[in-house]
Amino acid sequence: MKKMFSLLLILLLITPVLGSTTYASNTVNAKVTESSTYFNGEQKSLNGFNISNNNYFRLRDLAEYFTGTTSQFDISWNKENNAIEIITGQAYTPEETDGGNYYSRNRNYSASLSTSKVLVNGQLQLITAYNIDGNNYFQLRDLASKIPFDIEYDNESNRISLFSQTSDHTYRVKTAFEAKNNEESSYFPRWKSTVASYLVNNNDGTVSVIEANEDVTIETYNEQYELSGNKSIPYELPLFGGFYSGEKYNYIAFGQDNREEDDNKEVIRIVRYDKSFNRIDSVSIKGGESYTVEPFDAGAGRMAEAGDTLVFHTSRTRYTTEDKLNHQSQLTIIVNTKTMTVTNDMGKFQENHVSHSFDQYVLFDGSNHVLVDHGDAYPRSIVLNKANGTSYSEVDLFDIPGKIGANTTGVSIGGFEMSAANYIVAMNTIDHSLVKEYTSYEMVGLEKDQRDIILNVLPKTSTAVNHITLAKYVGTNLIASIPKLVKISDNKMMVLWQEFDKDNHPGDLKYVLIDGNGKAIGDIQTKDFVLSECSPIISGNKIIWYTNSNGNRLFYSIPLN
Numbered sequence: 001m002k003k004m005f006s007l008l009l010i011l012l013l014i015t016p017v018l019g020s021t022t023y024a025s026n027t028v029n030a031k032v033t034e035s036s037t038y039f040n041g042e043q044k045s046l047n048g049f050n051i052s053n054n055n056y057f058r059l060r061d062l063a064e065y066f067t068g069t070t071s072q073f074d075i076s077w078n079k080e081n082n083a084i085e086i087i088t089g090q091a092y093t094p095e096e097t098d099g100g101n102y103y104s105r106n107r108n109y110s111a112s113l114s115t116s117k118v119l120v121n122g123q124l125q126l127i128t129a130y131n132i133d134g135n136n137y138f139q140l141r142d143l144a145s146k147i148p149f150d151i152e153y154d155n156e157s158n159r160i161s162l163f164s165q166t167s168d169h170t171y172r173v174k175t176a177f178e179a180k181n182n183e184e185s186s187y188f189p190r191w192k193s194t195v196a197s198y199l200v201n202n203n204d205g206t207v208s209v210i211e212a213n214e215d216v217t218i219e220t221y222n223e224q225y226e227l228s229g230n231k232s233i234p235y236e237l238p239l240f241g242g243f244y245s246g247e248k249y250n251y252i253a254f255g256q257d258n259r260e261e262d263d264n265k266e267v268i269r270i271v272r273y274d275k276s277f278n279r280i281d282s283v284s285i286k287g288g289e290s291y292t293v294e295p296f297d298a299g300a301g302r303m304a305e306a307g308d309t310l311v312f313h314t315s316r317t318r319y320t321t322e323d324k325l326n327h328q329s330q331l332t333i334i335v336n337t338k339t340m341t342v343t344n345d346m347g348k349f350q351e352n353h354v355s356h357s358f359d360q361y362v363l364f365d366g367s368n369h370v371l372v373d374h375g376d377a378y379p380r381s382i383v384l385n386k387a388n389g390t391s392y393s394e395v396d397l398f399d400i401p402g403k404i405g406a407n408t409t410g411v412s413i414g415g416f417e418m419s420a421a422n423y424i425v426a427m428n429t430i431d432h433s434l435v436k437e438y439t440s441y442e443m444v445g446l447e448k449d450q451r452d453i454i455l456n457v458l459p460k461t462s463t464a465v466n467h468i469t470l471a472k473y474v475g476t477n478l479i480a481s482i483p484k485l486v487k488i489s490d491n492k493m494m495v496l497w498q499e500f501d502k503d504n505h506p507g508d509l510k511y512v513l514i515d516g517n518g519k520a521i522g523d524i525q526t527k528d529f530v531l532s533e534c535s536p537i538i539s540g541n542k543i544i545w546y547t548n549s550n551g552n553r554l555f556y557s558i559p560l561n
Helices: 059-066 140-146
Strands: 009-013 028-032 036-039 042-044 049-051 054-058 073-078 083-088 109-113 117-120 123-125 129-132 135-139 149-154 159-164 170-173 197-201 207-212 216-221 227-233 239-245 250-255 266-273 279-286 292-295 302-306 309-318 328-336 355-365 368-378 381-387 392-399 411-418 422-429 452-459 466-471 478-480 484-489 492-501 506-515 520-527 537-539 542-549 552-559
Touching (some): 054 140, 140 149, 239 309, 266 292, 266 328, 309 368, 381 422, 411 492, 422 484, 466 520
Parallel strands (some): 009 054, 083 117, 302 355
Antiparallel strands (some): 009 135, 028 109, 036 042, 049 054, 170 552, 207 216, 302 309, 381 392, 422 452, 452 466, 478 492, 537 542, 542 552
16 A cells, blocks of 8 residues: 655755765765656656665656656756755756766665755755765655655555646545546547546545446545545446446446347346445346347447436447448437336337447436437438437537548537537537548548537527537647536536647646537636546536546546636
8 A cells, every 4th residue: 555655765966067075984885776666657767776775866867757747847056056956847957967877786885975055946955965976865855845746655566656746626546446547638539439437426525436447446535535435346248338327326338249149149238236336236138129239339328317217328330231231320228217128119220320320428308318429421410319208309410521431520529418598519620621531541631630629509499500619729739639518507517628739748728618508608717637538527616527647546626616
């Protein structure tokens, strides 16, 4: 178990001169350290030493690895004042001698007390220092509080972990299970995959992280973001299809392939749990009734409920057709949760048929469910289907140019919510006038996949869609991620997205409030936060989400006041 590193750690500083005064009577032995060192979860190779059972590391390595983070700092040598000067908040300027010396694990080195001064942002610091081969070494614990950065030590693995300082409203937390990376990226897939990261407000001051890895794992955090409980649930079938937290129950969808096209083979199982994730019952969907060869294929899949009705809007690859192909489409499953039975037809072509369906969303508007799909063929659009109890009405929210079935579409959906008067879909899109041809693999003529952040706003009483551009990125030096959409109230929402440079390095988080008609409320705001696959949620008076990166988990929050 990790704990804050309480051992004395000394930090190696290589200075560009060899003129420091030392005293032979104060020499001690130093050996190359056996500890492994990690910066923000990434292992780094450092020139480290152990003196009197304490670990020592080079300051210039520290400065290099923290550059670009909230703990970045620059260092210089003031020969006239015999002082090492540290300036926090500035990117590190490397020296030609930064490569350092080679040290063998099989010999001892002599370390002597040093008289060099240490200044941090011009302020003299009382820090004990050592000198080895003309280079100065300092106590890491003193510098950690002044630069600042965080330190953790794992005694079992002899691992030292250094973390950049967390900014306001950011919380580094412990995990009970492996935290697999889920950061948002600047890559836009042709189709989505099953969502594997969820965050749930438990309405008791706690939130739970639910993730699909080898098992489905649940980790619960209190209001101080302290880990307070955990549980894991084995898969009941080999494939994970989605999770949903309902008003009274939790639901998890599992599935398995049916390449043999066995009508009696179970292809999807929706399992119901209580709010403590104790299994209650389930409902099964077989291959024959759903024409399914591969469940959840090339789609995200989402659930929603109203009363005793649960809708699972997902995707499938269907049974072989006359053209000897297995075509992909949406699959909409309606479940009566009183009896845990399926109540709708799931055959070859459902009434709300979309092929291919590369992303799926579902909400309830009263007793009617509303579906959104990203289609590349029939139809080739971002399409909304609304059930009226007996049939569906269809509206194309955003027509996609190109030939039917060309998998590249230049658009991605990021969120679907409902205000008092409108259905609102947040998405991104390229400038389609730049594309000469859409194929299964590329958009010919498009030099860079840059996309603007837009909203599709459909009044509930109309079929006239309003397209609102929130932020333009086409033709700039930046790339915007797929946006997130968070409902705050019936007439207020937040749109969030991550910026990247053209080399795909992450930059700032951007967010803006919108009203129920999709109009921006105020200016676009900026944070040094990182979005993830996890959809942000409302908890108390703030919007929160979490991001896993390099085995570490951070919670982020944006106050709503």
